[in-house]
Amino acid sequence: MKIIRIPIAVFCLIIYCTQSFSQYTFFKDNEGFAIEVSLSNTKLIRLPAYRNGISSLAVTGDLVTGGTTAGEKLSPYIFTASLSKKEMIAVKDVGDVIAGQQAVATGFFHGKNNILYAGTLAGRINDSTYGDGHLIEVRTGAGGSIDLTDLGSPVKGEGVFALTIDTASGMLYGLSYPSGIFFTFRIATKETKTFLASKITQAEKDTLNEFSIAPDKYLSRALVVDNKGLVYGSRPVNRMFVFDPSLNTFTTLSDMLPEVWGRRTLGQADALIRSKEGKLYGANSGDGQLFELDASSLKIKNLGKPIMMNRIRGLAFGADNKLYGIAGAPPGYAHFFSYDQANEGFSDYGNPQFIMKAPGIEQGIEWRGFRLGAIAASEDGKYIVLGEDDTLSQLLVYPVGN
Amino acid sequence: MFQKITYCFLLVLISNYSRSQVSTTDQHLAFINYPGFPEGHSTWDDIGYSVRNNKILVGVTNHLDKVALYEYDVTTLKMNKQGLISDLGHLRPFQWQAKIHSKFAEGPGGQMYFATDGGESREEYLMNHPDGYSGGFFMKWDAATHTMTNLGMGLQYESIKDIDVDPASGIIYAVTYPQARFLVYDPAKNLVRDLGRLGSSHVPRVLFTDWWGNCYYVDWRQRLVKYDKIKQELVFADSSLPAFPGTPGGKIITGITAYAKDRKNNVIYLITYGAKILAFHPEKNGIGKVEDLGAVSESGVKNLYDPYVPNLNIGDNGKLYYIIGGHGNYVVENKTVVMEFDPKTKKRKILYEFPVDQLSEATGSDTKDREGNIYFAGRKDIPGHDASVPFLIKFNPTKMVRK
Numbered sequence A: 001m002k003i004i005r006i007p008i009a010v011f012c013l014i015i016y017c018t019q020s021f022s023q024y025t026f027f028k029d030n031e032g033f034a035i036e037v038s039l040s041n042t043k044l045i046r047l048p049a050y051r052n053g054i055s056s057l058a059v060t061g062d063l064v065t066g067g068t069t070a071g072e073k074l075s076p077y078i079f080t081a082s083l084s085k086k087e088m089i090a091v092k093d094v095g096d097v098i099a100g101q102q103a104v105a106t107g108f109f110h111g112k113n114n115i116l117y118a119g120t121l122a123g124r125i126n127d128s129t130y131g132d133g134h135l136i137e138v139r140t141g142a143g144g145s146i147d148l149t150d151l152g153s154p155v156k157g158e159g160v161f162a163l164t165i166d167t168a169s170g171m172l173y174g175l176s177y178p179s180g181i182f183f184t185f186r187i188a189t190k191e192t193k194t195f196l197a198s199k200i201t202q203a204e205k206d207t208l209n210e211f212s213i214a215p216d217k218y219l220s221r222a223l224v225v226d227n228k229g230l231v232y233g234s235r236p237v238n239r240m241f242v243f244d245p246s247l248n249t250f251t252t253l254s255d256m257l258p259e260v261w262g263r264r265t266l267g268q269a270d271a272l273i274r275s276k277e278g279k280l281y282g283a284n285s286g287d288g289q290l291f292e293l294d295a296s297s298l299k300i301k302n303l304g305k306p307i308m309m310n311r312i313r314g315l316a317f318g319a320d321n322k323l324y325g326i327a328g329a330p331p332g333y334a335h336f337f338s339y340d341q342a343n344e345g346f347s348d349y350g351n352p353q354f355i356m357k358a359p360g361i362e363q364g365i366e367w368r369g370f371r372l373g374a375i376a377a378s379e380d381g382k383y384i385v386l387g388e389d390d391t392l393s394q395l396l397v398y399p400v401g402n
Numbered sequence B: 001m002f003q004k005i006t007y008c009f010l011l012v013l014i015s016n017y018s019r020s021q022v023s024t025t026d027q028h029l030a031f032i033n034y035p036g037f038p039e040g041h042s043t044w045d046d047i048g049y050s051v052r053n054n055k056i057l058v059g060v061t062n063h064l065d066k067v068a069l070y071e072y073d074v075t076t077l078k079m080n081k082q083g084l085i086s087d088l089g090h091l092r093p094f095q096w097q098a099k100i101h102s103k104f105a106e107g108p109g110g111q112m113y114f115a116t117d118g119g120e121s122r123e124e125y126l127m128n129h130p131d132g133y134s135g136g137f138f139m140k141w142d143a144a145t146h147t148m149t150n151l152g153m154g155l156q157y158e159s160i161k162d163i164d165v166d167p168a169s170g171i172i173y174a175v176t177y178p179q180a181r182f183l184v185y186d187p188a189k190n191l192v193r194d195l196g197r198l199g200s201s202h203v204p205r206v207l208f209t210d211w212w213g214n215c216y217y218v219d220w221r222q223r224l225v226k227y228d229k230i231k232q233e234l235v236f237a238d239s240s241l242p243a244f245p246g247t248p249g250g251k252i253i254t255g256i257t258a259y260a261k262d263r264k265n266n267v268i269y270l271i272t273y274g275a276k277i278l279a280f281h282p283e284k285n286g287i288g289k290v291e292d293l294g295a296v297s298e299s300g301v302k303n304l305y306d307p308y309v310p311n312l313n314i315g316d317n318g319k320l321y322y323i324i325g326g327h328g329n330y331v332v333e334n335k336t337v338v339m340e341f342d343p344k345t346k347k348r349k350i351l352y353e354f355p356v357d358q359l360s361e362a363t364g365s366d367t368k369d370r371e372g373n374i375y376f377a378g379r380k381d382i383p384g385h386d387a388s389v390p391f392l393i394k395f396n397p398t399k400m401v402r403k
Helices: A002-022 A202-209 B002-020
Strands: A033-035 A053-060 A063-069 A077-082 A087-093 A101-103 A116-119 A135-140 A146-150 A159-166 A171-177 A182-186 A191-195 A231-235 A239-244 A249-256 A269-274 A280-284 A289-294 A299-304 A312-317 A323-327 A335-340 A345-348 A353-358 A361-368 A372-377 A383-388 A395-399 B029-033 B047-050 B055-061 B067-073 B078-084 B112-115 B137-142 B147-153 B159-165 B172-177 B181-186 B191-197 B215-218 B223-228 B233-240 B256-262 B267-272 B276-282 B288-295 B311-314 B320-324 B335-342 B347-355 B361-365 B374-381 B388-395
Touching: A053 A116, A053 A383, A063 A101, A063 A135, A063 A372, A077 A146, A087 A146, A116 A159, A159 A231, A231 A269, A249 A299, A280 A312, A323 A372, A353 A395, B047 B112, B047 B374, B055 B112, B055 B388, B112 B159, B137 B159, B181 B223, B256 B361, B267 B311, B311 B374, B320 B374
Parallel strands: A033 A353, A053 A372, A269 A312, A312 A372, B256 B311, B311 B361
Antiparallel strands: A033 A395, A053 A063, A063 A077, A077 A087, A116 A135, A135 A146, A159 A171, A171 A182, A182 A191, A231 A239, A239 A249, A269 A280, A280 A289, A289 A299, A312 A323, A323 A335, A335 A345, A353 A361, A372 A383, A383 A395, B029 B388, B047 B055, B055 B067, B067 B078, B112 B137, B137 B147, B159 B172, B172 B181, B181 B191, B215 B223, B223 B233, B256 B267, B267 B276, B276 B288, B311 B320, B320 B335, B335 B347, B361 B374, B374 B388
């Protein structure tokens, strides 16, 4: 009997150990925390259901500013939250200032005097007609109050799909939806110029239609300005372009976006960012590759993929010089990752899961992020803030280097 | 290789162990085995009663990749295996299912609806990888014709933890895992509406309907969330369900673990993951009032919120019956207890105590036949092994059960 028991015990031990090593713990950074942004039917300062998909984020000092995407026929919000208090401060219904808007989806861009700029997407009027998207200016008070100003609609009948800023020259650059019309906006004079040369051609549409690909899958989701003031974005099929504001010209780069064979038509700049040193990084939506764009040679270098999924919905630099991002998107589960070009390469943290405390849940509950839509770093890079893009979306905050 | 040898060994052990046990001799209680599935490991809330056919349905899982459907005929007292849901539901190997975790709910035509669940590490960690989990399916079982209809997937990659049916319209309500997304599925139109994520990191396992066909779930603050079938939208309660002071957040977010309906008195009794018994008085419009009836057990607990009670039934005598045990939660050391609770007097009583190798855990809500017998999906531990044997518990508090 003893002879039988020993091998059984050994087998069981092996199985136990095998199973133990095969399991994972969730990414629960001790100092990480969640801020409850959304909660329906409450007296707390919160956003209601279906109007809170966090699609734009910025951090100024202690203050997180968010912009949301709403469901059909609902208007989005601008909100502020405090990192130190781990609590919502104020909300502003975009519909109170501009009627008919559905999303603040471009991200926020820091202008002078801590003013933030973004663009909006209007609701659909019918199957083929869209309302006018607007440029907006957001000023936040010391206490987190929100002052929202309408800067007008840069392209009639089109939304603002992507935006960037050249703070030095005081220019906003954007891309309209669904036609992909490039525009410039001089902040000081509110002068807008549109460039039909960037519009998606019928031939390009025909190619994309073969794959049932809609504008939100082929228009550049991001734009970025390099140290010389040149503006970069993507266009179908799988190309990057550069706009020279001094000449008002577009050049298509010879290098394509990094691709997986057969999926070239899914090429789209999902995120673009410039480092402190002036390096340009981007991500291809189609298969979620990170890439580096050399602004001097206009060469694109494929840096690889953090996870198996498509998309990298946002990028932000931490104080540790790592590039943090959101990999993957629905119907899959988004992962928080970092990229350290010098040492670690990619590190995947999975779905972040942090403690959320608020009045009524003082003991804290764990919040796990599955659908992450936006990311921003604090100005000192010590915090990476992730925004969920969900029915009842919350903020997840990761202290860098902890 | 080692895993396979050990697995085969456990299979033989479970099979022998299952046969060696005898059912309880108590005249109010019967333990009924599931024949023809020696791999059977457990059952997880996947129980229901077909009024039309007078049958209890249960899904028995090997906790890996096979789920067998069983019918217990209340008239003939026979337990019959109907087959594996992968065969009955025409699933391919890449659509493997580890559990049925939902109740079996009777639809307007008398058919029984249920859903499937990944329920395993393959889903938990591999997630949307090709070797992971494809997603849970809605299924319909017709006990009269012994036919299964695969009604399609809910959401890609997501399990379906529980469902319920509006008996008037046939609309199915469901909650998914791991995202706790609330779905409304109209089989007649093949239309799935995803009303969004309502929960936190641990998904509440139970949703339920009222007499008007509205459905209830909870959000992460353990506030009731009602799907108003007329307005076709979610209505959120403005306050949380009662909880004991100090109840950990992990218990709050998991919400309700079991329910039992007393239609005559317009009460739905609830048990929370924080071990409270509540009386919920639903209203056609609005959410309705909630009455705190106290703890599931005041004795044998370190904290009142500790006991884990994933089951509840109501007898014809109006008293509540539930079983405490499993997942390391006991109010009598290493014993699983069957409790009686009188909502009128708020008095509770231990009716039975079982060692864990006779009864370790029970799940299932509101399963009662025409004779007033109530049912739980039970299982017992195999001492020394990380395995269990499932069986059906039939209990009648006022009458002898036919065996």
